[in-house]
Amino acid sequence: MKVFLPLVLAITLFSCQQKLLKKDPKDVVVGIQPYGKIPQNILDTVQSTLHDMYGFKIVVLPAKELPKSAFINIKSPRYRADSILDMQERWKPDSLDYLMGLSEYDISMTDRDENGNIKKPEYKYKDWGVFGLGSCPGETCVVSIFRLRKKKNYIDRLRKIVVHELGHNLGLDHCDVGPKCVMRDANENIKNIDKEELALCENCNKLLYGN
Numbered sequence: 001m002k003v004f005l006p007l008v009l010a011i012t013l014f015s016c017q018q019k020l021l022k023k024d025p026k027d028v029v030v031g032i033q034p035y036g037k038i039p040q041n042i043l044d045t046v047q048s049t050l051h052d053m054y055g056f057k058i059v060v061l062p063a064k065e066l067p068k069s070a071f072i073n074i075k076s077p078r079y080r081a082d083s084i085l086d087m088q089e090r091w092k093p094d095s096l097d098y099l100m101g102l103s104e105y106d107i108s109m110t111d112r113d114e115n116g117n118i119k120k121p122e123y124k125y126k127d128w129g130v131f132g133l134g135s136c137p138g139e140t141c142v143v144s145i146f147r148l149r150k151k152k153n154y155i156d157r158l159r160k161i162v163v164h165e166l167g168h169n170l171g172l173d174h175c176d177v178g179p180k181c182v183m184r185d186a187n188e189n190i191k192n193i194d195k196e197e198l199a200l201c202e203n204c205n206k207l208l209y210g211n
């Protein structure tokens with residue numbers, strides 16, 4: 001036991017010092033970039049939800065349209081979420097720590113397995129409609145209200161999705177620790193989001209803020 005103690009102690013100390021969020025939350029600035037017409041009450045909700053959850057300063061930028069270069073029409077008219085993230089990385093001013101796109105239009109990505117191959121059946125996953133996408137860790141994410149607004153629990157689901165995608169930017173991966181953690185994988189089913197709480201589990205909180 002004596003042999004193991006210093007190692008255990010060293011690992012514990014190391015993990016205590018590691019936290020994903022390096023800045024004081026009140027010094028973190030997140031920009032919300034509306035694409036198309038996002039109702040004011042939705043912008044207000046996203047702004048207050050992210051502020052209340054993370055303590056960051058949230059600024060709403062003037063709305064703009066998504067460029068044609070991100071547009072695709074394989075199954076239905078959509079904008080590629082991966083292209084949007086690439087563009088946002090170029091657009092993000094240094095005054096912002098993170099940039100979240102909020103789109104009235106449908107967004108999609110190519111869903112791949114762990115080897116990088118398109119999931120089967122390919123016609124389904126080549127242009128796979130999503131509610132949101134965020135790089136992990138990264139500086140930008142995008143969320144679409146297109147599919148959400150037609151369904152029930154619209155506002156509740158939107159609030160959880162924006163917290164989830166920004167969580168990915170902060171470096172939080174999908175969580176399988178907290179049964180109701182907002183960072184759980186929705187596993188291709190929007191109803192799974194309704195089982196989550198609008199909160200990070202204890203484990204994700206520790207990862208983000210340290211002990």
Ligand SMILES: [Zn+2]
Nearest residue numbers: 164168174185
């Ligand atoms: Zn996710």
Ligand SMILES: [Zn+2]
Nearest residue numbers: 175181201204
């Ligand atoms: Zn968690």
